[in-house]
Amino acid sequence: MRKFISVILALCLVAALAACAGDTTQESSTEPSSSASESSASEESTEPDTSEDQTDAEPADVMSYDEYVAAELDTEVTIEAYVQAKQSWWEDKATVYAQDEDGAYFLYDMACSEADYELLTPGTCIRVTGFKSEWSGEVEIIDGTFEIVEGGDSFIAEALDVTDLLGSEELIDHQNQFVQFKGLTVEASQDANGNEAAFLYNYDGSGSDGDDLYFNVSYNGETYTFTVESYLCDNTTDVYKAVTALEVGQTIDAEGFLYWYEGVNPHITSVTVVE
């Protein structure tokens, strides 16, 4: 009898453990469907997830850069361009700098799964459909969806030297492009208390390590504010470290993307001290 009871108990325990294992499987398979569809999408093709509307819609004609520039704000646009840099990903939305031979695009909060975000390596050709918009002077494509162009070639933009365009009206024609500035002088920045420094954490010095960096540079007697956008280049990057080591009066060369916020506000990706 004792043997029998022991065997029954052991069988029950095995059954319980089997049920536990079964439950785990069940949980995995009932995880949010988005993750399942994300992984299958990335395994079966390189086409990222698109919204239902987008999938059902006829593919739109791809605009040239000039057509994009001519398009009115708040109209739907479709462009093809090459990823230059990724700024951020959060909750299935990606913000990306893209460019082609003719011009550049800032793709803000574009629908993108985390798996697809990994596919957006520099040079990758993508087709983006979204709405042309303007936020505080920055012209961008918002509410966009994208797909990777199968068999598309690759393109990495060389930095365009726009030093002599600083202060001119033509500079905005190169908005969002990968650009370089040469021979800039580091000027003192003033925090909210009037203290001077070569750079500030946040625009007024209210931040700390890891926040955006702001620093002033001058060229031909005019002073401009440059930014190291912490999402684009965090505090582990060379440019972040280089800017935190700047000294007032140094001469520098800088590269970055020609972002706009109430005026030119480049997002700097590299800084070299020349003198």
Add this chain to the structure above:
Amino acid sequence: MKRNHAWLALLLALCMVFLTGCHGSQERTAFTVPEQLDMSRNYDITFWAKNDTNMRQTEIYKQAISAFQALYPNITVTLRLYTDYGDIYNDVITNISTQTTPNVCITYPDHIATYLTGDNVVVPLDALFTDARYGLDGSEVLFDAPTMEEIVPEFLEECQVNGHYYAVPYMRSTEACYVNKTMVEKLGYTLPETLTWDFIWEVSEAAAATLGEDGVYAVNGQKVLIPFIYKSTDNMMIQMLRQLDAGYSSAAGDIQLFNDTTADLLLGIAGHTAAGAFSTFKISGYPANFLNAGQCIFAIDSTAGSTWMGSDAPLVDIPPEEIVDFETEVMMIPQFDPENPQMISQGPSICIFNKEDPQEVLASWLFTQYLLTDAVQIAYAETEGYVPVTTRAQNNADYQAYLDAAGTDTDTHYSVKIEATELLLEHLDDTFTTPVFNGSTSLRDAAGQLIEDVTKSVRRKQTVDAASIEKLYADTEALYHLDSISRSGGKTELGALPAASVALLVALAVVWAGILAWALAAWMRRRRKRGTRSV
């Protein structure tokens, strides 16, 4: 027999192991207030704080830490700064799973409701409030802390979740409408004592109608004019619904947002947007930038953003040459019923995260309490259009002198900022908050998203009508998972147990029943044997 005992012991041990595993290893024990703070030990506590990208606020935090550490040299406070509540929320959520939450954290009560989905994650403060030694104004507290009665009751009530206090208020603000009075009068209107929605829409549409064929608006002589810009469209929808006594959510967590009144409001907003009268921060940019450039007449933003508003604003984000001169009027947000105004109460609160060491929690509580002292409260409130959360600080002579000095300079005593502060002080009884439950953050986001989507649709020349709003409701509800929030306080209804789970529970019950039956049988046998020997 001994061998069977060994097997049974093994089975029991296995059961214990698996049951312990099922229960989860992340749970902490509930906090209980220690008898006393062990001053012989050192404590390192982290404080995640939010500032409004304002250097002075950062300094006040640092000064507060320094002063507190002077009183408690064995407690070291490490400050981590954020400029966005959302970032704090996201980081806390990430750190809950790894048990690396901060000790003290600036927060919204909405966020706490989500944190509370984990057991014993956030410390309930009820016992700490009333502790005779370390509670508010307790006998062992080494500084002059406020009593519980001195915390403005309305503000304290906002920190209650599920019948317990999980936070203390830190600062309070509301929204204000910053008006370019000069432009209103140029259009031939006179500002009423209390703004109404009708007035704002009428003036805004009149301003938009001054657009000439040359693309220049006659009223401001510029090519850009957004007569009415709203910073937080979630607040816009919440306050409109509240003023109309329409549904948003119940205290228990019923989602009532998607109703006919909301649809009517959205259709109205769509019409005004089509007339060129309205846009939002998310779509166009900061209201202050448009206001100060003479490109906006009505800018609604927090009173905690008042230092950015007006021609003489001490904080600006646009080139000085773009700022125009105009008279700024600080007014209550527009009302549907001016006789019964209603406006939202908002602002940072402070919560304490639970730790294994109750002494560490007690040290965190003492620092939290220090942030309510007059010195911190008054200094921080003066950085923006904030109101101190204690009556003691509000009535402090220094604070009263600060208010009286409104307009004497364009910095500390900037008139727009102090008028925004006075607006809240005079209307404390007209403020309200929304119910807090797990999911209330999503509901708030959804409320704003409805306005953003409708406004964008109009700008994109897409149809906005009853049918499109019906679809918008469905899409928004799905996007924010509002269909999975239950009325019983936010716990998701998961439906019936899966068959495998039922099998597991039944099997466990059978095992336990078997164990008990076997133990009972063994006990009976022993009794019989003892009885036989005694004969």
